[in-house]
Amino acid sequence: MRFPPRITRIGAAAAVLSALLVGGTVAATPASAAVGSICYSDLPSQAYDTLELIEAGGPYPYSQxxxxxxxxxxxLPSQSTGYYHEYTVITPGSSTRGARRVVTGQDYEEDYYTSDHYASFDLIDYDC
Incomplete structure (x- = not known):
């Protein structure tokens, strides 16, 4: 189950487009510059398992x-508390949760992958 259900996809690109349409300016922020992208097909297989569990609403392997x-x-783009939720991507051979996570935003398909325990994030691109 998503918290709350996702409705639309809004990201840094939408903010830029909005500012351009109304004649405003957009300041580059460290957050928007630090988020990359990753093709869905390039994720490790365990990330697919995690994304499927998220869609199904669990059960999840870890209480966190x-x-x-x-x-x-x-x-990640600044949002109110509760906007993002995190889920473990199992790391084969690790006796702990490891460093890999999927972090979801409330917007539709706003899913981020990190392989380095939040040092960097990639927005998952479901179209490639």
């Missing part, structure tokens, strides 16, 4: 899965 992601690093 589905918890609110605070974005303390400030890498």
């Amino acid at each position: 899965d589905g918890s609110v992601f605070q974005n303390r690093e400030g890498i």
Whole structure:
């Protein structure tokens, strides 16, 4: 289950387009510059499992899965508390949760992948 259900996809590109349409300016922020993208087909197979569990609403392998992601690093676009949630992507051979996560936003298909425990994020591109 998504928290709450996703409706539309809005990201940094939408903010830029909006500003251009109304004649405003857009300041480059470290958060928007630090988020890359990754093709869905390039994710590790365990990330597919995690995304399927998210769509199904669980059950999740770890009790922390589905918890609110605070974005303390400030890498993802700034949102209100509760906007982002995190889920473990199992790392084969690891005795712990490992460093890989999927972080979801409330917007439709706003899913981010990190392989380095929040040091960097890639927005998952479902169209490639």
